[in-house]
Amino acid sequence: MRSASLPIPSSRLQKRRGFTGTMAKRVAVILAGCGVYDGTEIHEASAILVHLSRAGAKVQMFAPNAEMMHVVNHCEGKPLAEKRNVMQESARIARGDITDLAKLDVANHDAVIIPGGFGAAKNLSDWATKGKEFSVKPLVEKVIKSFHQAGKPLGMCCISPVLAAKAIPGCELTFGHDTECEKWPYAGTAKTMVELGSKHVNKNVGEVHVDKKNKLVTTCAFMCNAPLHEVYDGLGVMVTEVLKLA
Numbered sequence: 001m002r003s004a005s006l007p008i009p010s011s012r013l014q015k016r017r018g019f020t021g022t023m024a025k026r027v028a029v030i031l032a033g034c035g036v037y038d039g040t041e042i043h044e045a046s047a048i049l050v051h052l053s054r055a056g057a058k059v060q061m062f063a064p065n066a067e068m069m070h071v072v073n074h075c076e077g078k079p080l081a082e083k084r085n086v087m088q089e090s091a092r093i094a095r096g097d098i099t100d101l102a103k104l105d106v107a108n109h110d111a112v113i114i115p116g117g118f119g120a121a122k123n124l125s126d127w128a129t130k131g132k133e134f135s136v137k138p139l140v141e142k143v144i145k146s147f148h149q150a151g152k153p154l155g156m157c158c159i160s161p162v163l164a165a166k167a168i169p170g171c172e173l174t175f176g177h178d179t180e181c182e183k184w185p186y187a188g189t190a191k192t193m194v195e196l197g198s199k200h201v202n203k204n205v206g207e208v209h210v211d212k213k214n215k216l217v218t219t220c221a222f223m224c225n226a227p228l229h230e231v232y233d234g235l236g237v238m239v240t241e242v243l244k245l246a
Contacts, residue, residue, distance in 0.1 A: 032119025116158020
């Protein structure tokens with residue numbers, strides 16, 4: 001019989017605690033495929049996973065088990081005449097450890113983070129084709145609203161905050177700056193979100209906006225033409241703020 005005074009094996013402790021010794025935050029990360037033009041932006045997803053790992057968070061990745069809106073040749077930026085599955089493509093980023101989004105139980109997680117990439121605008125919503133008349137995919141909307149109603153924080157970056165703008169009416173968010181220029185080529189998105197009733201707050205690439213009322217943390221990431229390390233650092237701030245709210 002094991003003595004009560006003997007220490008718990010480190011492998012068991014790691015399942016229960018983060019590397020800091022505190023109870024690990026359980027974070028769901030929702031992916032939308034693999035690749036900037038038709039799925040999740042890989043650099044954003046990887047940076048988020050690194051920052052979560054450094055913080056000692058316990059991560060589980062999810063994706064819709066559904067057909068992609070379309071497949072893109074990333075060399076040319078043109079659609080391909082083939083079909084692929086969102087979850088199967090997301091598994092490339094998750095190293096195979098991916099779960100059907102339909103199985104996500106909010107009770108099992110302290111927070112949720114959704115990286116950007118056009119998959120958020122094509123596979124998690126139809127923003128890419130319908131603009132401000134868009135809708136969020138029902139399952140994705142249900143997950144966002146469930147975390148929101150449970151008072152659990154949400155982190156979104158790049159284009160994915162459009163999901164919050166639709167699912168959480170009147171929320172505050174950032175896409176970076178709202179005046180289009182070479183550095184901010186997608187600034188028009190901010191103005192559209194304001195038209196939909198959200199409040200947009202201008203922030204630089206290394207900054208986030210925290211909507212304390214809705215526990216929503218957003219950052220612009222690749223909505224800005226910025227060096228990769230600056231995008232990476234901004235995503236780190238987002239992860240830190242999400243974990244603070246969890």
